[in-house]
Amino acid sequence: MGFRVNTVGEAAFGVVSNTVSQGIANKSDFSKVNVIEAGASAFPGIGPAIIGESFSLTVGDVLKGNFKPLTPESLEQATLQIGGVLISNSFGNKINASSIFAKGAAKTYGEMAKFSVETASNVAPSLLPEKK
Structure with a gap:
């Protein structure tokens, strides 16, 4: 390929x-939108997706003049972020490769399914207990 x-x-x-x-x-x-993750979504493949999950620079940071990207706060957060993108990417690739979801209403359902999995992977890190 x-x-x-x-x-x-x-x-x-x-x-x-x-x-x-x-x-x-x-x-x-x-x-709170990570502009690195959003920008990485413009490119195909797992590499840009992992970069987007490994570094964070939010819209709020940029508006405050802070242009220094952050990394995940803990191993657990990194695992959820990178694990989530691996699952989301794999799921999306399977939808894209399936002729069932190639056109028409089925394509729309496939895109909605990919969006749902991506959103779940973005929610997962926020479910971690807050550090004290």
Whole structure:
């Protein structure tokens, strides 16, 4: 399998879909959207996805003039973030490879399923107990 590049439309859809997914996961607080993760969604493959989950730079940070990316706070958070993206990416690849979800209403259902799994993977780290 060769190197694949997304079309401009696919890249834009990836960024918007990821941004909305993060917004849902953050209870509509879009200042918490990780711009590195959203930007990485423009590119196909697991590499950009892992980078997007390994480094965080939120909209709120950027608005405050802080451009220093952060890494996960704990091994548990890193495991949930990177594990979630691995599951989401694998699930999305299976949907994309299936001829059942190639067009029409089935394609829409496939995209909704991928979005749901991505949103669940964005919610998972917030379920960890808060550190004291």
